[in-house]
Amino acid sequence: MFYRAAGIRHVSYLQTRQLWPLPFDRALLAFIALLFVSAPLWVSPLVLNTYLMPWLLWTSAALGLNLLMGGAGQVHLGYGAVMGIGAYGSVHIMRAGVPFELALLLGGLLAAVIGTIFGAAALRVKGLYLAVSTLALQYLTDFVILHVPKISGGTQASLQVPTLRLLGQPVTSDTGVYFVALAFCAVLTIFMLNVKRTSFGRALAAVREKDYAAEILGVSAFRYKLLAFWVSSFIGGVTGALYAFCYYKAVSPEQFHIELSVQLLATVIVGGLGRVLGCYFGAALILIAPMLLNRALAALARGHGSVIGTDLVTHAPLILYGGLIVGFLLFEPLGLAKMYENLRNSLLVWPFRHTRR
Amino acid sequence: MTLDRRQFVATGLGATLATTLPLFPGIASAQERVVKFGMCQDFTVVYTFVTAEYSQGQRDYFTLVNERGGVAAPGGGWKIAADIVDTGNAPQRGIEAYERFKREGVILVDPLSTPVSRALVSRALQDKINLVTIVSGRSDAADGSAFPYVLPLSPSYWSQAAILVEYMAQQDKDLKGKKIAFVHIDTAFGREPLPLLQELAKRRGFELLPFPYAPPGNEQSAAWTQLRRAKPDWTMIWGGGVGQTVSVKEALRNGIPADRIASVVWLSESDMKVVGNEQAKGVVKVEVAASGREPKILQDIVREVVGKGKGAGPQELVGTTYYNIGVMAGAIMVEGVRRALEASKGTSVTAEGLNEALRSIKGFTAEGLIPPLNTSKTDHQGGGMARIAQWDGKRWAAKSDWLAADQDVVFQLIHASSAEFKKTGT
Numbered sequence: 001m002f003y004r005a006a007g008i009r010h011v012s013y014l015q016t017r018q019l020w021p022l023p024f025d026r027a028l029l030a031f032i033a034l035l036f037v038s039a040p041l042w043v044s045p046l047v048l049n050t051y052l053m054p055w056l057l058w059t060s061a062a063l064g065l066n067l068l069m070g071g072a073g074q075v076h077l078g079y080g081a082v083m084g085i086g087a088y089g090s091v092h093i094m095r096a097g098v099p100f101e102l103a104l105l106l107g108g109l110l111a112a113v114i115g116t117i118f119g120a121a122a123l124r125v126k127g128l129y130l131a132v133s134t135l136a137l138q139y140l141t142d143f144v145i146l147h148v149p150k151i152s153g154g155t156q157a158s159l160q161v162p163t164l165r166l167l168g169q170p171v172t173s174d175t176g177v178y179f180v181a182l183a184f185c186a187v188l189t190i191f192m193l194n195v196k197r198t199s200f201g202r203a204l205a206a207v208r209e210k211d212y213a214a215e216i217l218g219v220s221a222f223r224y225k226l227l228a229f230w231v232s233s234f235i236g237g238v239t240g241a242l243y244a245f246c247y248y249k250a251v252s253p254e255q256f257h258i259e260l261s262v263q264l265l266a267t268v269i270v271g272g273l274g275r276v277l278g279c280y281f282g283a284a285l286i287l288i289a290p291m292l293l294n295r296a297l298a299a300l301a302r303g304h305g306s307v308i309g310t311d312l313v314t315h316a317p318l319i320l321y322g323g324l325i326v327g328f329l330l331f332e333p334l335g336l337a338k339m340y341e342n343l344r345n346s347l348l349v350w351p352f353r354h355t356r357r
Numbered sequence: 358m359t360l361d362r363r364q365f366v367a368t369g370l371g372a373t374l375a376t377t378l379p380l381f382p383g384i385a386s387a388q389e390r391v392v393k394f395g396m397c398q399d400f401t402v403v404y405t406f407v408t409a410e411y412s413q414g415q416r417d418y419f420t421l422v423n424e425r426g427g428v429a430a431p432g433g434g435w436k437i438a439a440d441i442v443d444t445g446n447a448p449q450r451g452i453e454a455y456e457r458f459k460r461e462g463v464i465l466v467d468p469l470s471t472p473v474s475r476a477l478v479s480r481a482l483q484d485k486i487n488l489v490t491i492v493s494g495r496s497d498a499a500d501g502s503a504f505p506y507v508l509p510l511s512p513s514y515w516s517q518a519a520i521l522v523e524y525m526a527q528q529d530k531d532l533k534g535k536k537i538a539f540v541h542i543d544t545a546f547g548r549e550p551l552p553l554l555q556e557l558a559k560r561r562g563f564e565l566l567p568f569p570y571a572p573p574g575n576e577q578s579a580a581w582t583q584l585r586r587a588k589p590d591w592t593m594i595w596g597g598g599v600g601q602t603v604s605v606k607e608a609l610r611n612g613i614p615a616d617r618i619a620s621v622v623w624l625s626e627s628d629m630k631v632v633g634n635e636q637a638k639g640v641v642k643v644e645v646a647a648s649g650r651e652p653k654i655l656q657d658i659v660r661e662v663v664g665k666g667k668g669a670g671p672q673e674l675v676g677t678t679y680y681n682i683g684v685m686a687g688a689i690m691v692e693g694v695r696r697a698l699e700a701s702k703g704t705s706v707t708a709e710g711l712n713e714a715l716r717s718i719k720g721f722t723a724e725g726l727i728p729p730l731n732t733s734k735t736d737h738q739g740g741g742m743a744r745i746a747q748w749d750g751k752r753w754a755a756k757s758d759w760l761a762a763d764q765d766v767v768f769q770l771i772h773a774s775s776a777e778f779k780k781t782g783t
Contacts, residue, residue, distance in 0.1 A: 050456040054449060154774055155552055156495045157545030158475040160781055249479045254472040255448050291453045298442055314400035314443035
């Protein structure tokens with residue numbers, strides 16, 4: 001049903017290499033893209049700039065981390081710090097008078113340089129050991145930001161972010177800022193969808209599966225491990241900067257603490273390692289679900305004010321949230337994206353299940 | 358993985374459930390004559406019981422006001438409606454709650470969290486919504502000309518540190534040549550008093566010995582071993598939550614006399630119970646509102662709210678430190694509403710009106726609960742007065758009168774920091 005594969009014949013190489021060979025997939029995607037683009041028309045500004053925009057930016061961050069974790073198989077526990085370096089870097093660079101576009105790129109480059117230096121640990125260690133080495137990046141970044149008033153912004157450790165200016169035009173409206181985030185996320189998504197099909201992506205996959213086997217095949221593990229950290233840290237840095245410019249409007253150290261790193265890790269894992277769609281689902285669950293649960297409980301409490309106490313209203317969302325994460329992972333350990341894939345696979349042949357395999 | 362029918366149905370159900378979640382409506386009460394406050398506070402991560410007790414005091418006070426018919430005004434009283442949301446101390450959840458409040462007509466937001474309030478500053482200034490940051494938030498917001506809508510309305514951390522030093526000077530007659538150890542959590546909040554203390558060290562001639570410990574502070578032994586070697590005359594502890602009890606315990610273990618341990622405002626009856634009521638006898642701290650049930654306002658709450666079973670939490674917490682700070686916050690907010698109504702002749706309370714009112718409070722003491730609060734367009738701190746309280750084994754007993762100290766140095770720092778904000782803030 002829906003995903004009808006009958007009658008599709010590939011007559012050219014270009015056609016076989018399409019990202020979405022099924023017409024239904026393309027239509028669905030076009031519809032979703034349309035929904036995103038038209039969101040400012042039918043969604044309230046509240047939803048637009050407190051749910052949709054942060055969701056897109058988190059998805060972007062998760063995509064960057066996913067390239068490293070799902071694509072190249074390298075664990076990173078300091079991705080929040082990488083975003084922080086990008087944010088602080090670009091804010092300071094822009095305050096020094098550099099235009100926004102350049103400041104964004106320079107912030108990303110700064111994050112890429114520092115991220116790659118710490119990523120170099122990946123050349124020697126793997127798995128949990130690498131996780132601990134990247135954790136060092138997190139703590140060192142926190143420490144440096146906090147202890148250098150020039151970076152943190154003085155005794156109050158709060159740094160005001162200059163107005164976002166695209167090509168000299170100030171972007172301040174909810175809609176404008178949303179489109180900046182949307183454009184970035186869209187470009188990144190297209191990049192991620194295609195990167196797996198490039199020599200770079202295949203080299204990362206080879207390194208992920210077995211680095212010395214990759215070396216024997218002629219893929220330099222040294223080069224591609226560092227490149228993976230470089231690309232992923234650059235994306236993290238730019239995302240962190242956009243997060244500051246579009247959303248926070250004032251950066252302070254606790255915005256990029258270990259909590260963010262762990263949450264992003266959870267986003268990638270719950271969404272599904274190596275899956276682009278998983279980042280969207282994961283970010284929705286990890287970032288948006290607690291807010292909505294909170295809202296739902298608060299709405300419920302307002303109806304039955306005396307029955308539900310504040311303690312319950314404030315703690316119950318956490319319980320539900322934890323339950324959701326555990327529940328989804330028990331139901332499908334490969335992540336939320338895999339759940340969608342299962343649904344799609346079963347719809348591909350439904351109602352003739354016996355035709356599969 | 359193949360999908361059997363049961364799994365298929367469950368997936369479908371799960372997906373449907375996920376899509377219906379965002380549809381929960383935010384029910385807005387459309388009653389007339391209601392002033393809406395938004396309390397987006399941290400009940401679950403860092404502040405936890407501090408927020409719970411603070412919020413209990415605040416809500417009990419609002420109940421008291423509402424039970425008496427609301428804030429009096431010609432044509433009928435105005436009720437206070439406070440919406441409570443947990444932020445888990447996460448800036449993005451604070452922003453989410455704030456944005457929602459803004460659209461629900463909330464005119465005052467109280468995050469009781471430094472990280473969240475710092476993230477809200479630029480939005481509050483832009484949207485003209487009163488951001489009350491009693492005993493939290495940016496100290497430099499005391500400069501009302503730079504932060505018109507950010508209202509600390511309480512002695513800043515700088516003022517608190519100055520008062521502690523003043524108390525030490527009073528006890529020792531002279532601080533010249535003395536050593537003051539400053540044991541602090543290594544975060545922005547813990548490091549904040551450093552520039553002030555350095556300045557005071559120059560002025561009063563004492564030697565400042567800072568000892569940072571890593572957050573969250575349940576492991577501080579390294580700092581205290583060093584401190585013992587330095588043999589300080591006074592030990593000032595600066596932290597919050599679990600770090601504070603660990604600090605007091607470590608200080609006592611390292612042979613610091615209890616009455617030479619001086620703390621920031623964040624030390625409560627519950628903390629003392631953890632340390633040991635008897636062992637902690639003599640510890641002093643800054644107190645921004647009287648503790649205990651003696652102040653008239655507390656007696657009213659006990660009689661008219663708690664006594665009638667309308668209290669918002671456990672009865673034994675009524676009159677404790679954080680509870681009373683909550684009452685103080687509630688009382689100042691309500692005083693603002695009362696003055697705003699006075700100005701508008703009872704017709705309306707807008708964010709602007711409330712702002713005007715909160716920035717022109719004169720001599721407000723909440724019936725003896727707090728020192729006189731005098732705010733102005735340039736001073737949002739309101740005098741910077743607090744007092745020293747000492748733990749006597751059962752309760753925090755007042756050890757000094759309400760006092761303010763070295764406000765010139767405090768305001769020097771405030772203006773230096775706010776000038777920077779004015780210059781670069783957008």
